[in-house]
Amino acid sequence: GENVEQHPSTLSVQEGDSAVIKCTYSDSASNYFPWYKQELGKRPQLIIDIRSNVGEKKDQRIAVTLNKTAKHFSLHITETQPEDSAVYFCAASESFKTIFGAGTRLFVKA
Amino acid sequence: DGGITQSPKYLFRKEGQNVTLSCEQNLNHDAMYWYRQDPGQGLRLIYYSQIVNDFQKGDIAEGYSVSREKKESFPLTVTSAQKNPTAFYLCASSSSGRNQPQHFGDGTRLSIL
Numbered sequence: 001g002e003n004v005e006q007h008p009s010t011l012s013v014q015e016g017d018s019a020v021i022k023c024t025y026s027d028s029a030s031n032y033f034p035w036y037k038q039e040l041g042k043r044p045q046l047i048i049d050i051r052s053n054v055g056e057k058k059d060q061r062i063a064v065t066l067n068k069t070a071k072h073f074s075l076h077i078t079e080t081q082p083e084d085s086a087v088y089f090c091a092a093s094e095s096f097k098t099i100f101g102a103g104t105r106l107f108v109k110a
Numbered sequence: 111d112g113g114i115t116q117s118p119k120y121l122f123r124k125e126g127q128n129v130t131l132s133c134e135q136n137l138n139h140d141a142m143y144w145y146r147q148d149p150g151q152g153l154r155l156i157y158y159s160q161i162v163n164d165f166q167k168g169d170i171a172e173g174y175s176v177s178r179e180k181k182e183s184f185p186l187t188v189t190s191a192q193k194n195p196t197a198f199y200l201c202a203s204s205s206s207g208r209n210q211p212q213h214f215g216d217g218t219r220l221s222i223l
Binding site: 001006034036042043046049093094095097101103 | 141151152153154155158166168214216
């Protein structure tokens with residue numbers, strides 16, 4: 001079946017450093033790629049998304065890049081802060097069906 | 111955002127029992143979804159509904175059932191046929207149209223007694 005692979009599963013960085021999370025997808029029909037952040041015990045929340053007609057999108061300290069040919073996309077967080085510590089999920093969507101990656105647990109050490 | 115309400119927060123099921131998880135939204139969204147989240151895994155789609163009175167199976171629909179009689183409500187029943195129901199269940203909704211961001215509820219944690 002269709003799947004999304006996400007790496008790494010755990011990432012630990014020093015406050016102020018950058019963090020990069022990478023995902024690959026298998027369904028070439030996917031054309032929408034959201035990223036969600038889930039803090040401990042809370043609901044997932046959308047932090048940024050990108051559509052297939054765009055190669056890169058940035059929102060303050062967060063950026064996402066998409067390579068449709070290679071079928072991979074990445075999340076970049078710059079100047080990390082302790083409040084960035086959470087689990088991050090990538091996802092690939094075609095119409096109403098969304099496939100999520102397994103998640104990356106990000107630790108930002110103060 | 112408080113637009114999606116899931117209840118109860120915690121639920122316990124006895125062997126052989128069906129239980130129903132509630133999901134209500136006041137965002138006027140057409141589409142609603144149910145996901146299962148297990149430790150160390152991503153969200154897996156159980157069922158989704160694009161409009162009232164219509165729903166489709168996701169990747170892991172076996173042992174689950176849903177209904178969509180009202181736009182605001184999308185209850186999930188975990189039947190006795192679901193042999194491993196212990197998990198965290200998340201409901202979500204999105205506005206009409208394809209490929210829209212999803213808004214999630216706070217989830218229901220289901221455990222077996």
